[in-house]
Amino acid sequence: MxxxxxxxxxxxxxxxxxxxxGLLALVGILGFAAFRSAFSEWAVDHPSTALLxxxxxxxxxxxxxxxxxGQLQLLSPVGYDSSSAVRSLExxxxxxxxxxxxxxxxxxxxxxxxxxxxxxxxxxxxxELDPRTPGVRWLAANTAILANQPDSALDRLRDVLxxxxxxAPAVFxxxxxxxxxxxxxxxxLMPSENQPELRVRLLEYLAGIGRLDLAPRTWxxxxxxxxxxxxxLVQPYLERLIGAGDAGQAVSVWxxxxxxxxxxxxxxxxxxxxxxxxxxxxxxGFDWRFSQQPGVWLDFSGHAARLDFVGEGNQDYELIxxxxxxxxxxxxxxxxxxxxxxxxxxxxxxxRVSDPACPSCPxxxxxxxxxxxxxxxxELDLSTGPRQQFLRISLWRARGRTxxxxxxxxxxxxSVSLHPYAESLRN
Numbered sequence: 001m002x003x004x005x006x007x008x009x010x011x012x013x014x015x016x017x018x019x020x021x022g023l024l025a026l027v028g029i030l031g032f033a034a035f036r037s038a039f040s041e042w043a044v045d046h047p048s049t050a051l052l053x054x055x056x057x058x059x060x061x062x063x064x065x066x067x068x069x070g071q072l073q074l075l076s077p078v079g080y081d082s083s084s085a086v087r088s089l090e091x092x093x094x095x096x097x098x099x100x101x102x103x104x105x106x107x108x109x110x111x112x113x114x115x116x117x118x119x120x121x122x123x124x125x126x127x128e129l130d131p132r133t134p135g136v137r138w139l140a141a142n143t144a145i146l147a148n149q150p151d152s153a154l155d156r157l158r159d160v161l162x163x164x165x166x167x168a169p170a171v172f173x174x175x176x177x178x179x180x181x182x183x184x185x186x187x188x189l190m191p192s193e194n195q196p197e198l199r200v201r202l203l204e205y206l207a208g209i210g211r212l213d214l215a216p217r218t219w220x221x222x223x224x225x226x227x228x229x230x231x232x233l234v235q236p237y238l239e240r241l242i243g244a245g246d247a248g249q250a251v252s253v254w255x256x257x258x259x260x261x262x263x264x265x266x267x268x269x270x271x272x273x274x275x276x277x278x279x280x281x282x283x284x285g286f287d288w289r290f291s292q293q294p295g296v297w298l299d300f301s302g303h304a305a306r307l308d309f310v311g312e313g314n315q316d317y318e319l320i321x322x323x324x325x326x327x328x329x330x331x332x333x334x335x336x337x338x339x340x341x342x343x344x345x346x347x348x349x350x351x352r353v354s355d356p357a358c359p360s361c362p363x364x365x366x367x368x369x370x371x372x373x374x375x376x377x378x379e380l381d382l383s384t385g386p387r388q389q390f391l392r393i394s395l396w397r398a399r400g401r402t403x404x405x406x407x408x409x410x411x412x413x414x415s416v417s418l419h420p421y422a423e424s425l426r427n
Contacts, residue, residue: 049069070105086109137156161195173205186221206218207237231257231262250286264278271332275415277304291319294311295312316398319395323356329383331381333419337377339373344407347401347407349368381421
């Protein structure tokens with residue numbers, strides 16, 4: 001028994017140093033692995049050719065090192081080497097074939113080497129691995145353009161719009177420059193789903209490049225979707241129509257906006273929109289346009305236009321105006337109600353009517369309102385010119401000429417209406 005115990009103790013004593021040595025070796029291995037990982041991360045974050053080569057000597061199976069090396073070879077202003085970049089990034093995708101980010105980097109390397117077929121294949125692989133990211137589809141579209149693959153490019157551009165309409169301006173611009181024909185946007189790029197917001201952005205783009213001739217087809221698709229959208233999206237298109245004198249299309253768009261609920265409706269028969277100031281003017285389209293000017297406070301909160309002259313200045317003021325579609329060679333009657341409170345000077349606020357297409361043409365004006373007056377009517381009898389499509393109704397105050405010239409006090413305008421003369425006789 002004693003002999004057995006002695007052998008047992010000898011065996012235990014022999015195992016202890018062996019275990020300790022193994023533990024130290026394991027710690028050494030783990031320490032080296034930690035060092036290698038840290039060194040690789042440092043090389044990726046602070047890349048240089050020498051540092052990356054050293055890291056690859058220690059960690060040859062790390063795809064991030066090959067990606068960084070490829071980027072350095074491709075993008076460095078010194079030592080540009082697209083062929084080496086291709087080799088580095090091909091090694092990276094071999095080590096990490098399911099990472100779409102690595103395939104995207106390979107796209108750039110192939111393009112740098114002039115291998116557009118290779119870049120196309122790499123881009124399609126990135127799309128396959130990451131189909132829901134619009135940036136990946138955008139990359140694939142541009143790669144297809146460089147490879148002169150029009151059908152693939154158009155498919156990818158349409159995918160981008162379907163995934164994220166914030167890309168719309170870039171997509172429209174690229175498609176127009178590449179194809180030379182912005183009509184291709186509506187015919188090939190619009191997704192099959194009803195996306196009126198996207199088509200409204202197309203209208204804005206077409207207005208911006210002066211191609212209003214292509215807009216009616218797109219506008220019909222917007223109306224067919226029967227969905228409201230924010231008015232500012234269609235505002236540039238509408239303003240271009242009005243500025244171009246296209247009264248027919250501008251009026252049609254305005255009525256469609258009312259039907260879609262984008263803007264409020266109007267009293268039947270009154271050609272002046274929002275003549276009772278029931279809602280805050282849009283400052284656009286066929287609603288009242290307004291501007292704040294020094295010395296005058298403008299307010300619409302009381303369902304009337306109120307002007308408070310507080311600066312004691314003496315100048316021309318035109319703070320609100322509305323463009324109204326009219327028929328040429330037609331007699332109209334403009335009516336409104338106004339009141340005032342202690343309006344000074346010999347020149348008070350009045351209604352003024354002019355032709356926006358002919359600023360130098362004579363304007364019709366109502367009598368000015370001064371002093372303190374109750375609600376009272378303002379009326380103008382006027383006729384449009386032989387080719388006139390719009391008239392401009394504004395609230396205007398001319399510069400005073402006799403003492404006291406400075407203007408203070410308050411003025412209110414309400415119930416502005418315009419009707420053909422024959423109709424006005426019945427109202």
